[in-house]
Each structure stands twice: as C-alpha cells, then as structure tokens.
Amino acid sequence: MRQGIIGIVGGMGPEAGLSLSGKITGSTIAASDQDHLPQILYSLPEMIPDRTEYITGNIKTNPAGGILQILKGMEQSGVTIAALACNSAHAPEIFDVVVSGLRQRKSKIRLLHMVDEVGDFISRHYSVGARVGVLGTTGTYRTRLYDRLQKYGLTTVNISGQEQHQMHQAIYHPHFGVKSSAGIIPERAVSIMENAANSLIKSGAELIVMGCTELALIYSDRQFQGLPVIDSSEVLARALINAHSPGKLKPWIE
Template sequence: MKKIGVIGGMGPEATLDFYGKIIQSTPAGCDQDHIPVAFEVCPQIPDRTKFIVGQGEDPVPLLIEASQNLINVGSSVLCMPCNTAHYFIDDLSKKLTVPFINMIDCVQQEILRKHPDARSIGLLATSGTIQSRVYHRVLEKNNMSILRVTEDFQNTLMDIIYAVKSGRQKEIVPTFQQCINTLENQGVDVIITGCTELPLLMPYISTMVPTIDPTLSLAESVVKFSLGWPEEG
C-alpha cells in the first residue's frame, strides 16, 4: 500500500468527514487492511476565497510547507479535501516532488462514469471556486455547461459555508435547501456540492437531482491509488 498525504484543516470538520469517507471506501476486514494516511492539519492556511477575490493573504506558502511535511514522512501522493484550494494546485505541483490527486478531475470522472449524458451541471461552491473557474475549465472540455445560483444566493451560500465551519449546520439547512431548489428549477442534470462543508448538510436535504460529493469522489480515488487499483472509466 502507498501512503496518502492529506493537507487538512480547510476546514477541520470537512477533513474529519474526508477521513471517514476514506474508511468507508476501503474494503477492509481488519485494521491492517486500511490504507496508510498522513494528515497535516493546518487551519491557519489563509482563506482561499478571500485571496482569489483579492481580499486576503496568499495561502501558497503554508500549502507548500504542509505538502513538504507530508513528503518528509513518506507520502507517495498528496491530496487536498478543499475544492477552492485546487486553484493553487499547478503552483504547488511545480515546487514539489510528489504528485497530487486532483479532486476536480475525480468529480469529472465520476460524472462521466455515472451520468454520461449529463450536460447541464449545477455547481454549489465558494465564490473563490466560481471565480477561479476550476470546475469550468475541466467540465467544459467534455461539453458540459455549468449553472450556478444568482449573485444574491451566492452570497447566501458563502454565509452557509461559514456557518458550517462555525458548527451551525442545522440552523441553515432550510436556506441551503432553497439553493438546491434553485438549481433544480433550472433543470440541471447533476448537482456538485463543490465545497467540502456542503456535503455535511446533504443528509438533511431533499432533492430528485443526482448529486456529486467531491469529498467522496476524492476519497474513493485515493483508496484506489493506495491499493494499486486502476481508476474506472
């Protein structure tokens, strides 16, 4: 098995959720069947969205430091359970000796595998992820168009994400349901919960549209990598 290095803390509860999904995705009959994972949990990494919109500190130096720490303990590959942080993945890859498993690519592969006819993709994500177009660049190459909520709902969605980060999940579920309903009403084929805080709300949400959880997509991919299994599709 190959050791997986995880840059965590963006945010902490999303990191915990990611490890739970790694465990759930591993075909293990005993402790020794689980894959080796190293975590560098660094909540002090500056806010990714604030930097992308020109209002905050560059997170790259701490992302590189966290990556190097994971390499130093023997990680064969790195990953980040944070959608917005993938804006920086090219900069990181140029300065590191170990590759990343890209969460955005994992989502694309899951859509192509499970929903090959999907063309209209609803994206719920941070303003940083939207503005940086990390999903647009990947999905539009496969003839998919991305639909998002209105600017007012986008501001509300950011409030929802920060509420989850502060432990106030249940009180904002009705508002998040409205965001889901807005995309449903636009006739999307698939909805991506494209911020790692948002899947934490999905057990309380009702929708008839298939949803993609990027955290789970990434977890399944890192397990396959560690075990030496080929990716599907």
C-alpha cells in the same frame, strides 16, 4: 509500505480534512484495522490563510505557500499520493502555484485534482453532456472552478450572485455557518442550501455537485428532489483509494 502513504492536506477547515479522511476509511474494503490504508492527515490551519479571502483579493498571502510546506513535510514522512481537502484551494491561482512548486523541488508526490476526479466520476457514472449544478464557496464561484468539467463533456449551471452570497454565508457565517457549528448543523444553513439547489434545478441542472467539503456536512443525502447529488470530497476519497490500492475500493452504490 509498497505504495507509500496517502497524505491529506486538511485544516481548510479541520472538519473538511477529517471528513475526507473518514470517507477513505468508509469506502475501503477492510475486515480489520490492519486492512485499512495508510493515511497521514495534516491539519495546520494557522499555516493556510482562507482560500476565498485570497481569491477575492481581501488578503495578499497565497495559501499555496503553506500548502507546499505541508506537502514537503508529508513527502519526508513517506507520502506518495496526496490531496487537498478544500475545493477552493483548487482554483488555478492557488493550485497551479502548488503544482509548479512541487515540480521545482522535483517532488515525486502525485497530487490529485478534486474537480478532475469529479469530472471523471460523473462522465463514467452518468451521461456525458449532462448539465451539472454546482454549489460551493464564493472562491469556487468567482474562479468558475467547475468550468473545468467541460474537459469531460459536461456543462455547468450556477446560481445568481445574490444566491451565492447567501451560500457562502451558510458555510462561513459566525453564527449559522457550518464552519463554526462544531457538528450541529444550523437549520438556516440547510434552508439556504436547499433554496440554492432548487434554483439550480429550475435552471436545468440534471445533477448537483457539492463543490465544498463542508456542504456535504450540511446535506449528506445522495439525492435531492430526485436528482443525484455528488459529494466532491467523497469522489476524491474514492480516487485516492483507487490510486493507492484499487482492489480495496468498495463498489459505488447510487
């Protein structure tokens, strides 16, 4: 393996990891099985506590520990480029601990940052200065994770605290949340997502970022009310292909 293996830290939840891996396959130019890129997906959910629960102070164990242990195992298996299939895991209190842990053990893994990839993608495909509406978990919301887009000349638009409470339920609720839906998306989750997106548009959003891998399971269209919808996990999948074998990246079709 000249360029090594692509490693995906999944299990946050399992569907999000599978979805990221599938998007790599879907955006790779390949005429046969053997043309596809080498990937290893670790889905060890028991090892990684809930990211939002940690960010909001409900649990004390930093998910960074489990993530680091998984990355260590991956590196031993030949992984050279890796990504975390969870937006909330990119909050500085988690992601920065992972990065400093990798540095400490002199890891050679190149770990991509989902939000940086989204920023780079939007500024290349859409206009700099755009107002980006962001949807995601309460962990992503509270840490204002997507404010990082400012580095790319973009401003962010957010929903209200009350709307965010609903949004989080659409992901996590044991009855109508997408995490417990096993493939069939509950209507209520869809309508919460649509209400939140409409609210972002009213607040001036010019495009919408699905800042949670599981939101892309609720709504997979590339447009909402005529505005572009950016799936952060698809952008990350494309960035992984580009980092590994740029010649195999399918052209972007809006």
